[in-house]
Amino acid sequence: MPAHQPLPTTTTIENLLDLDSLLSAEDRDLRTMVRGFGEQRLRPQIAEWFEAGQVPVRELAAEIGKLGLLGMHLQGYGCSGSTATAYGLVCQELEAVDSGLRSLVSVQGSLAMFAIHRWGSEEQRTRWLPGMAAGELIGCFGLTEPDFGSNPGGMCTTARRDGSDWILNGSKMWITNASVADVAIIWARSKEGVLGFAVPTSTPGFHATEMTRKLSLRASVTSEIHLDDVRVPEDARLPEAQGLKAPLSCLSEARFGIVFGAVGAARDCLQTTLDYVGTRAVFDRPLAGYQLTQAKIADMAVELGKAQLLALHLGRLKDEGRIRPEQVSVGKLNNVREAIKIARQCRTLLGANGITLEYPVLRHANNLESVLTYEGTSEVHQLVIGEALTGVGAFR
Numbered sequence: 001m002p003a004h005q006p007l008p009t010t011t012t013i014e015n016l017l018d019l020d021s022l023l024s025a026e027d028r029d030l031r032t033m034v035r036g037f038g039e040q041r042l043r044p045q046i047a048e049w050f051e052a053g054q055v056p057v058r059e060l061a062a063e064i065g066k067l068g069l070l071g072m073h074l075q076g077y078g079c080s081g082s083t084a085t086a087y088g089l090v091c092q093e094l095e096a097v098d099s100g101l102r103s104l105v106s107v108q109g110s111l112a113m114f115a116i117h118r119w120g121s122e123e124q125r126t127r128w129l130p131g132m133a134a135g136e137l138i139g140c141f142g143l144t145e146p147d148f149g150s151n152p153g154g155m156c157t158t159a160r161r162d163g164s165d166w167i168l169n170g171s172k173m174w175i176t177n178a179s180v181a182d183v184a185i186i187w188a189r190s191k192e193g194v195l196g197f198a199v200p201t202s203t204p205g206f207h208a209t210e211m212t213r214k215l216s217l218r219a220s221v222t223s224e225i226h227l228d229d230v231r232v233p234e235d236a237r238l239p240e241a242q243g244l245k246a247p248l249s250c251l252s253e254a255r256f257g258i259v260f261g262a263v264g265a266a267r268d269c270l271q272t273t274l275d276y277v278g279t280r281a282v283f284d285r286p287l288a289g290y291q292l293t294q295a296k297i298a299d300m301a302v303e304l305g306k307a308q309l310l311a312l313h314l315g316r317l318k319d320e321g322r323i324r325p326e327q328v329s330v331g332k333l334n335n336v337r338e339a340i341k342i343a344r345q346c347r348t349l350l351g352a353n354g355i356t357l358e359y360p361v362l363r364h365a366n367n368l369e370s371v372l373t374y375e376g377t378s379e380v381h382q383l384v385i386g387e388a389l390t391g392v393g394a395f396r
């Protein structure tokens, strides 16, 4: 074999640090199953969905529901009751295909279903959760408003009592799946403080319209919600939710999934790039054989391994019931920040091919711009960690 031909190697970006040895056989089997679903069902169509800015949410939710992945970390009501680590690994495999597909599962399970499971009544849990777990009912989570994203405490949406009913008024923006949802978890300000409501989207006065012209997360539905005198009965109010800590607890759940998910997107970029540099010849020999290439590959593999270790560590803390919000912030801040760096670096190695939908890297990089922003921007997570370490809040 000529010296410049790559030698066969059994080292992969996945076994470089032997991190699979930290997983149970059950977790590895689940991962294999979801990876297979992702490669066979999702990957062949993802570029088309992304390009069209359209994704068959209902169809996919029903299929993913059948696999038992929606709200899988919740107990009862048709949910699988899995470990947090197993849920994280599922997020990782879905995001290896596209962050928009992982978003579907995160919003359904960690935001909408978790809100009902944790803060709802028994009647609400029975009414909504089995259908949502099966993917027959779609949920969304309306917290962000046009003028209040990082600071949801400033929300203007109001909930006013009228006899035994509540009247909701206001607007929500950037709400994943709102225009295809059956139930919207709406957070609103009232005399009693911030309250949450499970609002059937068929309620008169509830309007959701899809937001278009996105350059990121195009394989995900994002909508605006307008609430015009939406009347709901008292039993639509999540009885245990009082104050901002309720929506923030849901965000913490979704952030946890992102800690794992971002590693999936980065892994897919790096794997694509490894395959590419092995066959692409520049200046008469494979791109893989240049030191500059190898420095990039090595640095990315190191960051990927560290991100995976961090995700698994946080998974264990969550499974032991002792994870703290600032720890989730460490994971979300680091793993998304490193994933987007990896995606962009991979793009350089693919040259012009890297800017097309033939390869996933720029699609991942663009998606990760949204992932960097939602569920707390990087700056918000820096402020969470900074406050935890110094004892001084610096949000305002």
Ligand code: FAD
Pocket (backbone or CB within 6 Å): 107, 141, 142, 143, 144, 146, 147, 148, 149, 150, 151, 173, 174, 175, 176, 177, 216, 217, 222, 370, 373, 374, 375, 376, 377, 378, 379, 380, 383, 394, 395, 396
């Ligand atoms: P802003 O809050 O206006 O922030 C702008 C900049 O200011 C950021 O860089 C931010 O880090 C920085 N900043 C803010 N505060 C400070 C500070 N104190 N110090 C220094 N810098 C600061 N929301 C939902 O409720 N439900 C959803 O389903 C949902 N899905 C989404 C899907 C997509 C594709 C996107 C893009 C967003 C989604 N969001 C959703 C909204 C998302 O959570 C918000 O965009 C996010 O919280 C940031 O808010 P913002 O966009 O208003 O930015």
